[in-house]
Amino acid sequence: MTRTHWSIDLGTTNSLIARWMGTHAETVVLEDICAREPAWNTPLIPSVVCFEDADRGFVGAQAFAAEEVLRATFAGRLTPLARSFKRVLARDSRQPVAEIGSQAISARQCATVFLREILRVTAEREQSLTSHAIPRWNILRRALAWIRREGLVNDLTMTVPIESFEAYRMELQSIARKLGVQHFRTLDEPVAAALGYGVDLTDDRNLLVVDFGGGTLDIALVRTALGGAPGARPHGVGHRKAEVMAARGLNLGGETVDEWVTEMACAKLSAHVETMRPAIRAQAEAVKKELSGKVLTTQDTYFRLPGGDELVVSRQEFLETLQARGLYDTVETVVSAVIGDARHRMSVADIDAILLVGGSTLLPGIRDLFERLFGANRVHYWKPFEAVVEGAAIYGAGYYVDQIIHHDYAIRVYSEQANCPQYEMLIKRGTAYPTPEGFETRYYSVAPKQQLFSLPVCEVGLAGRLALDWKQSRNGHYYWQPKGTEEAECVMALNEGDAIRLYPPGAGSQARLRVDFTIDSDRWLCATVHDLLRSRDIRTNDRVIRLR
Ligand SMILES: Nc1ncnc2c1ncn2[C@@H]1O[C@H](COP(=O)(O)OP(=O)(O)OP(=O)(O)O)[C@@H](O)[C@H]1O
Ligand SMILES: [Mg+2]
Structure with missing residues (x-):
């Protein structure tokens, strides 16, 4: 039986799982735990766990159901609800990210529960798909299918940010082993994005990969080439090498923008700012996304304030905030720095494509900025959420990646x-x-x-x-x-x-x-x-x- 190659992009805000379909990679839809992203209809799994006990919890969209209750009960303390645990996992996996009863839950434990649940739901989905295909009377084949459900994912590629430490890779590897994965590998996120965007790689390419997610802005220049490199695993699809030539990152992401939106709204209040702030902060992300999706500067949306009032904010105000906070200048500065780092090997004219990934590339003006800098026909923006995870599945299926030391x-x-x-x-x-x-x-x-x-x-x-x-x-x-x-x-x-x-x-x-x-x-x-x-x-x- 041929092995199925799976991949997971564990993100600060959202995660995705994909598999190699023999000819292409496909993001897997786990209806029970995913939240559909409205702009692209992408099945995102929110990186959130709500613990029932130390070993079990609701994950993804299911965890959100409990959130409102918890926020009221545990104001300001660690709760059974863990989010943004990826960041803690990358720095010190023993740090607590949640608490249940009086027991602290470490980032390692949290990631284990989260990934185990994703693998379990995936196996269940596979099971329901295959069992439909097996006739009811064929009990033996049904039993076999059920047994195979266990440990279904035994070949897995996970993506890691460039700036992460070796300890982070080892951590993911040890969790994967614990969950029964026998063939495990990691891949740098920008390289995965390059593979996932399906750029025509039949020739050498220079790609500028912009990953603007929840927590960070990472920009990398990746060079891909056709090559029968030594050690490459032979597969029908042919070998592609990818090498990171220069990369820079910044702790600026969607969460930073949520803070700006909160400040912008609070500044409009005439009184009770501190009482209103938590409610405004809680809606900031949704308001940001809504304003990002609008087109006219006169369009607006509102925050619901405690007490029933509404606070209206317009797209114009949002755009001015982004400008005033220096969002566009900062992005442009990082882009020039990365290109500067690689100038001895290539120039702007040599960049074949600009790949935009991460939810924050949907912020107004970001795509325009790259189109202005590099020309619209070079900018790829249509797979902001799936390019990374699908690229990892492609890699798992046998594409060769040549790497460099990043620190x-x-x-x-x-x-x-x-x-x-x-x-x-x-x-x-x-x-x-x-x-x-x-x-x-x-x-x-x-x-x-x-x-x-x-x-x-x-x-x-x-x-x-x-x-x-x-x-x-x-x-x-x-x-x-x-x-x-x-x-x-x-x-x-x-x-x-x-x-x-x-x-x-x-x-x-x-x-x-x-x-x-x-x-x-x-x-x-x-x-x-x-x-x-x-x-x-x-x-x-x-x-x-x-x-x-
Ligand atoms: N339509 C949208 N407009 C603006 N921002 C959006 C939109 N959709 C998602 N975002 C923002 O994108 C961020 C999440 O992006 P993404 O899922 O790529 O991050 P991540 O991969 O989890 O994080 P990281 O890459 O930093 O680990 C959130 O801050 C979210 O608010
Ligand atoms: Mg990401």
Whole structure:
């Protein structure tokens, strides 16, 4: 029996599931738990769980039914209702996102319940479809179909944001294993979008992928090419390679716009602003979508205020708010930055298509902005919700994707001069892997009497979200010292405590160790540490950390 390839796009606000149909990918409609998006009629599964107990809950649209009651009962506290758990899952999966009884529910537990429920409903749907096809009298085949229902999804691709840490992939993988998925892989969201938009990829293409969702704006330049790359899984559809050339992101999404809309409405009230605010905030998203769908600036809609009054807001006011908050300027700035990052490899004229994905690309003026910048015939906007998940299903079916390292990595070293730690750039974002032999060599001295030597490798700068001020030193390497807490917080040490014992201990200020770094085909940073004093290797091609 051939395996079915499934894919899930777990989003901050909405999730989708799709499958490969043999010739194309198709988003699966799970009527019970999805909410139809009115503009495109897309079956979106709201990323929401309402827990009944720690292991069970209602998910998606079903969870919303309980929301009103909960909001009144649990004002301001954690409730049995969890939303936006993806963000917590990506940062620290043990953090609580909901509470039932007095028991805290972690983001990991929440994601497990959410995904398990999606897989269960999917299996049930499949079962009902196939059981119709099996005659009632054929009990044996019916029983077999029922057994197969269990663990139906055993080949799954999930999409991940570019800026996510390796820990996030591992987290998804471990949840998928727990749910009985045997073949699991992850794929970067922009690459998935590129595959999902069905652009004619019979030739090399440069694509600008704009993912503007609930929580973030991510813009990536992706290059796809036909290729029989080594290691590609052979499938009838032919191989396509996709490589991210440059990418930038910003914590600006639909939720930010909801806040702006709330402020805009509150500013129109003459009194009782703080009493009205929660009710206004709760309707902000719906009002935003309604105003986005309108065409004339004179059209309006309203908020229902506690007490029965209405607060009318017009599309004109909405447009002015978006403009005044700098939405369009910000998007344009990020676009230019991404194109700037890739300028040594291509120019604006080389971009074949602009792919818009994510619900916030439906905000008024966003599509116009891209059409103005790149010309209407290059902008693809008609699959804002499905391109990513369907691209992942296509990938699962055998398209080959070639990737690069998306984060900057540095080694924490001690600066004698400044008398504090600083960071020495090791791997720059955009480095392709596996790297050739002798790709990076560094020399280190060891302080007198020092017996332990370590090289703490850190991920820095949130995949370019924060522009860091690297300065070149006389030895040719780049160094950076964090200024302020925001900068200090964008450092994540990945191999703290991993030390090498030296014999004899350090003496003098001459270089004692030579370290050769490479990146293997599984994204592992490997190091060979050579003791210059004793002319021997202390470590040979040791795996240090997994890069992203
Ligand atoms: N018609 C619309 N007009 C304006 N905004 C919309 C519309 N439809 C959805 N949105 C907004 O899009 C956002 C959700 O988009 P999407 O489903 O792509 O996000 P997500 O994938 O869950 O989030 P992320 O990609 O950040 O993880 C929400 O903020 C929602 O309010
Ligand atoms: Mg998304």
